[in-house]
Amino acid sequence: MHVIETQNLYKEYTQKFSKQKVNALNDFTFNVEQGEIFGLLGPNGAGKTTLIKILLAITFPTNGSAKLFGTDVKNHKAKAKVGYLPENHKFPSYLTGEQVLSYYGELSGMKGGSEMNKRIDEMLGLMNLAKWRKTKIKKYSKGMMQKLGLAQSMLSDPDLIFLDEPTDGVDPIGRKEIRDILAQIKSRGKTIFLNSHLLSEVEMICDRVAILNKGDLIKEGNVEDLTKTENVFAIHTVESLSLEIKQKILLIDKNAGIGEKEINTETGLANLNKIIDILRSSNISIQSVNQKTSTLEELFINVIKKDNTN
Amino acid sequence: MLTIIQNTFREALAKKIFYGYYIFYAIVILIMIFLVNMDSVEGVMSLADSKMLVQQVETGFFTLSWNLIIFFSLISTASFIPSMLEKGTIDLLISKPISRPIILISKFLGAVLFVFLSMVFLLGSIWLILSLKSGYWDPKFLLSILWITLAFASMYSVVVIIGLTTQSTVVAILVSFFLIFVLCPLLSLREAVIFSLVSNDTVKFVFDFLYYVLPKPGEFKDIANSMILSEQINMWKNSVNTETGIFTISWLSPISSVLFMLAVMAYSIFYFSKKDY
Secondary structure, three states: OOOEEEEEEEEEEEOOOOOOEEEEEEEEEEEEOOOOEEEEEOOOOOOHHHHHHHHOOOOOOOEEEEEEOOEEOOOHHHHOOEEEEOOOOOOOOOOEHHHHHHHHHHHOOOOOOHHHHHHHHHHHHHOOOHHHOOOEHHHOOHHHHHHHHHHHHHOOOOOEEEEEOOOOOOOHHHHHHHHHHHHHHHHOOOEEEEEOOOHHHHHHHOOEEEEEEOOEEEEEEEHHHHHOOOOOEEEEEOOOOOHHHHHHHHHHOOOOEEOOOEEEEOOOHHHHHHHHHHHHHOOOOEEEEEEOOOOHHHHHHHHHHHHHHO | OHHHHHHHHHHHHHOHHHHHHHHHHHHHHHHHHHOOOOOOOOOOOOHHHHHHHHHHHHHHHHHHHHHHHHHHHHHHHOOHHHHHOOOOOHHHHHOOOOOHHHHHHHHHHHHHHHHHHHHHHHHHHHHHHHHHHHOOOOHHHHHHHHHHHHHHHHHHHHHHHHHHHHOOHHHHHHHHHHHHHHHHHHHHOHHHHHHHHOOOHHHHHHHHHHHHHOOOHHHHHHHHHHHHOOOOOEOOOOEEOOOOOOEEOEOHHHHHHHHHHHHHHHHHHHHHHHOOO
């Protein structure tokens, strides 16, 4: 059984005034398995939030179906083991941090009493919010609100957590803490569905990603596989390269990118070794040789550019 | 359901308007304590006189303040639905394993229960003060708590549907104001005022139709007063005795208002259940 399963999801919005139809999702089919951290990427308006909202039955699909733990999302019981941190969440400002957790905990089906209090203590401690527990949340900073939101999404110990921009407004130390918490949740076999604009963060956390553009799923796979760039190497030298050496290198790889003290080649390991031989025979000291991998950000930009051109 | 009702109470208590609401009630109660004099112990007044005076104070109080109390109650609760629908709040609420109808019904019941308890405080205090002062203990006045809560609930269903469709507290308040102070009183007087000016049967039908369909918060007051005074209440039609000019209210008003409330709430639940957020 998949934790998340969608079949040919299609969502069409009608714009209020122009009555124009906009496709937010096109024939979207994908699955998420237990224990994965799944990242959803895409430019603004790609359909990421729409997808999360459909999975939580906040919005309804025009066509297709979605299931959580094998239960259709139209059935509210499908959300029994789900936690959610929406983007720009808004808690009732008249509540204290502790009351917020208690309120949403009860809505998630938790029973009040010592068990819940223990869990609230645990969550507030984990988020470094324990000393703010009796403070009304209208006095909380953006980062504190975000941490409280995260605590809320994890309070009932759900098997699946949807996080929409979880590190938004959080400082770098807080981000690191959140990443560690997510890794800890994952180690307990929980599934995390992450929607974030911070691609470096997604790259660090996620096992698998899907890239959406204009409602279409244009790329999906393991982060490692997607970012691997075979046969691309960079050589850095200590001394400057003479014109003669540059010409010799171009004979081996006519497309090599050659700078003052840097050579980039994309023609494989054999040619890399030949270039190194040239450098060594010319008494050029090599500072480093690196195999290049593209970052998720580079991949994302390339894929989106390509899709937009098509 | 209880969690949402409890939170609705917290929301009401967190609003500044709530304090204004209770200061007004406290003033009314103080007036009853210090200004109403009906000392029957020293023989100034017989019990029959006390009964009449108590009934006059009670019905007079309702005549002056019934619609005002309902309107105050609507103002203090009108924002519950629009604030629930704010982005970031509604997403979180719907993401919980609770059905949408339960969410909406809980919000509605929370507001109605809040007003009910406020009325227990206000009308219960008035009843206690008048009874202690007069020695005339008649629990019929306490039934007014139920009538005023029902009148509020029927109007609050309008606030709910307006809040759901427009997500605006101001529009919801304006519509309820128009209904309580303009349209409903006008429709109650349609036979005496409008029909004497209009002879067109279609127009008369439209006014009659609106009268029977829309809630009648003011006529709940007539029911409450009739019960306090132990007067007769007709089954289906209000009537005026042509000789004495005495007006007799019917059960039609509460029945049609409750039916209206049920119909509007049913549509609100349907609308809320289908809406994308």
